[in-house]
Amino acid sequence: MWIRFVYQPITALYYGLYLQLLENDMIKTKRSVWELRRIWLIGFMLLPFSLLLGGWLGFNHAKEKALQQADERLNLYASSFEGAINRYEYLPWLVAQTPDVRRLLDEASDSLVNRVNQFLLNTRNTSMADEVYLMDSSGLTLVSSNFQTPETFVGNNYQFRPYFSDAMRTGRGEFFAIGTTTGLPGYFMSEQVISQQGTDLGVAVVKVNLEPLQADWQLAGEKVFVSDTNRIILLSSHPEWKYRYLNPLSDQQLDDLRRNRQFDGVELTPLGASSRADVLNMPSTEGETASYLNRSVELSRPGWRLHYLVSVEPLYQFALLSAAVVFILYILALTAILWMRERSRRAMAAVKAEQRLRALNDTLEDQVIERTAELQKRTTELERIQRELVQSEKLAALGIMAAGLSHELNQPLTAVKTYAASGKKLIAKGALEQAETILDKIMTLTSRMSDITSQLKVFVRQAPAQHLKADWSARITFVLDMLEHRIQQQGVDIKMDVPIKAMVRADDARIEQVLVNLISNALDAVVDCPIPELAINLHHHNQGWCLQIKDNGSGFSNDEIKHLFEPFYSTKKVGQGMGLGLFICYGLIQDLGGSIRAESRPSGGALFEVWLPSTEERTDEKAYAA
Numbered sequence: 223m224w225i226r227f228v229y230q231p232i233t234a235l236y237y238g239l240y241l242q243l244l245e246n247d248m249i250k251t252k253r254s255v256w257e258l259r260r261i262w263l264i265g266f267m268l269l270p271f272s273l274l275l276g277g278w279l280g281f282n283h284a285k286e287k288a289l290q291q292a293d294e295r296l297n298l299y300a301s302s303f304e305g306a307i308n309r310y311e312y313l314p315w316l317v318a319q320t321p322d323v324r325r326l327l328d329e330a331s332d333s334l335v336n337r338v339n340q341f342l343l344n345t346r347n348t349s350m351a352d353e354v355y356l357m358d359s360s361g362l363t364l365v366s367s368n369f370q371t372p373e374t375f376v377g378n379n380y381q382f383r384p385y386f387s388d389a390m391r392t393g394r395g396e397f398f399a400i401g402t403t404t405g406l407p408g409y410f411m412s413e414q415v416i417s418q419q420g421t422d423l424g425v426a427v428v429k430v431n432l433e434p435l436q437a438d439w440q441l442a443g444e445k446v447f448v449s450d451t452n453r454i455i456l457l458s459s460h461p462e463w464k465y466r467y468l469n470p471l472s473d474q475q476l477d478d479l480r481r482n483r484q485f486d487g488v489e490l491t492p493l494g495a496s497s498r499a500d501v502l503n504m505p506s507t508e509g510e511t512a513s514y515l516n517r518s519v520e521l522s523r524p525g526w527r528l529h530y531l532v533s534v535e536p537l538y539q540f541a542l543l544s545a546a547v548v549f550i551l552y553i554l555a556l557t558a559i560l561w562m563r564e565r566s567r568r569a570m571a572a573v574k575a576e577q578r579l580r581a582l583n584d585t586l587e588d589q590v591i592e593r594t595a596e597l598q599k600r601t602t603e604l605e606r607i608q609r610e611l612v613q614s615e616k617l618a619a620l621g622i623m624a625a626g627l628s629h630e631l632n633q634p635l636t637a638v639k640t641y642a643a644s645g646k647k648l649i650a651k652g653a654l655e656q657a658e659t660i661l662d663k664i665m666t667l668t669s670r671m672s673d674i675t676s677q678l679k680v681f682v683r684q685a686p687a688q689h690l691k692a693d694w695s696a697r698i699t700f701v702l703d704m705l706e707h708r709i710q711q712q713g714v715d716i717k718m719d720v721p722i723k724a725m726v727r728a729d730d731a732r733i734e735q736v737l738v739n740l741i742s743n744a745l746d747a748v749v750d751c752p753i754p755e756l757a758i759n760l761h762h763h764n765q766g767w768c769l770q771i772k773d774n775g776s777g778f779s780n781d782e783i784k785h786l787f788e789p790f791y792s793t794k795k796v797g798q799g800m801g802l803g804l805f806i807c808y809g810l811i812q813d814l815g816g817s818i819r820a821e822s823r824p825s826g827g828a829l830f831e832v833w834l835p836s837t838e839e840r841t842d843e844k845a846y847a848a
């Protein structure tokens with residue numbers, strides 16, 4: 223039953239510890255949870271064995287110590303027991319040697335009886351024996367130290383006592399018995415009295431009281447008893463065990479006991495003790511049985527044994543304590559193992575993490591070196607491409623410039639060609655004055671062409687020319703005149719809304735270039751129109767002059783508008799357009815500090831608007847966003 227009281231708190235403590243460890247977050251991964259559980263499982267399975275081992279070792283240790291102590295006490299009590307008897311051993315002999323005693327047995331007389339009675343009383347008082355008395359050869363007590371007491375032995379015959387018969391037979395005798403006269407137990411020692419002539423006269427007896435020994439044992443709180451040859455307890459620290467037999471008595475034994483009246487007046491009962499191995503189960507005062515380890519030693523009296531009982535209960539308690547200590551140590555060790563394991567696991571994890579980090583770092587460094595090398599390679603490559611690009615750009619710019627020049631010179635050259643043809647005809651007719659006018663125009667165009675060729679700055683985007691002045695209205699008239707031949711060929715209806723004079727901050731050549739490009743494009747756009755129309759409108763607007771050229775041609779889509787002013791953007795057939803006219807116009811207008819924009823007219827056709835600052839009042843504000 224006690225095991226339940228041990229097992230339950232241990233299990234509770236164990237499980238509590240387990241939960242605490244779990245809560246302490248010693249477990250991080252599923253794997254470590256399983257490992258931990260395995261350790262706990264093994265620990266749990268080994269725990270009962272450890273507890274049993276601890277308990278067993280504790281029990282044996284306590285038992286060894288208790289038995290050692292029991293043996294020491296046993297020896298002490300045995301020697302005190304022997305001493306208590308031995309100190310009287312001489313006394314029967316001494317009494318038997320006394321001349322008066324011999325004489326009394328030989329020739330009894332009243333005076334001698336009195337004298338010997340007194341002698342025996344003195345002897346008893348001096349020796350502190352219980353009683354001293356003398357029997358004749360028939361076993362009749364003639365004299366006794368208790369001759370004066372009512373329970374005197376005098377006159378009683380103790381022939382049935384073995385100490386008498388033994389003494390008569392062998393010269394000496396001893397016997398433990400309960401007094402038939404007094405009812406008091408005692409140890410009887412006898413000596414045969416022999417006359418000078420050697421005849422058996424009787425027996426001198428000394429009764430020793432051994433009861434005080436029990437008081438000593440009781441006082442020490444120890445369980446001690448003496449058993450005789452019949453395994454009957456004669457003396458005991460526990461009164462309830464006294465005169466009870468350990469082993470069942472045979473009929474022969476019972477017959478002997480009846481004959482020698484050893485336990486006269488006492489009912490002998492079995493003790494009810496049971497023994498298993500070296501453990502003796504004895505009845506206790508509470509009616510229960512208590513278990514003892516039985517240690518015994520043989521006494522000098524034949525068949526007598528002195529027993530010392532060691533209670534088993536404290537041994538079990540010590541075993542339990544040992545098991546508890548083992549349990550605590552076990553749990554501590556298990557926790558220490560887990561803690562150390564966890565610590566090493568974390569240390570390992572830290573080392574691994576560091577290794578991983580180092581490896582990562584190395585990889586990164588390698589990558590950086592690799593990328594740097596690659597970057598360097600690419601930079602070199604890029605620089606090479608850049609150099610090539612610059613070269614290409616230079617060539618492209620050169621190409622644009624060449625194409626631009628060719629584009630811009632195309633119209634005046636055509637005009638020159640037309641004028642030259644007209645001039646030739648006029649000279650042939652003899653209309654020299656008119657021919658001269660034509661030649662003037664050719665000269666003007668030639669000088670314009672030389673202006674255009676000198677306009678390389680269009681491509682280098684120089685700052686706008688300052689202090690320039692041009693009459694925009696006059697330039698419109700000039701360009702229309704230059705394109706007159708084509709206008710008439712196409713049958714285009716030109717609607718003009720232009721003031722007489724519109725001074726802008728620009729030079730004639732650039733304005734003419736812009737006008738030639740815009741009007742030529744408009745004429746191109748209306749080439750397939752049944753009723754081709756062109757409206758030119760010049761009005762004052764926002765500190766400058768705004769020119770609007772509207773046509774009723776094809777117009778352009780929103781997508782086209784985005785690319786109109788880009789170089790080489792053209793929707794015209796190959797050979798008809800280079801896509802440079804609007805690009806050049808844009809550059810020229812920018813140079814002059816003006817703005818240009820295009821839109822598709824809702825009624826169809828295109829609208830180009832050019833704004834240039836007026837010379838009357840300077841302003842940086844632009845009429846339109848380019």
Ligand code: ADP
Pocket residue numbers: 739743744745747773775776777778786791792793794798799800801802803804805827828
């Ligand atoms: P090019 O006339 O050589 O093609 P431009 O730069 O002068 O080059 O014109 C670019 C394009 O703009 C033209 O191809 C044409 O599609 C479009 N464009 C210019 N003016 C007009 C216009 N008045 N109507 C319709 N489209 C035009």
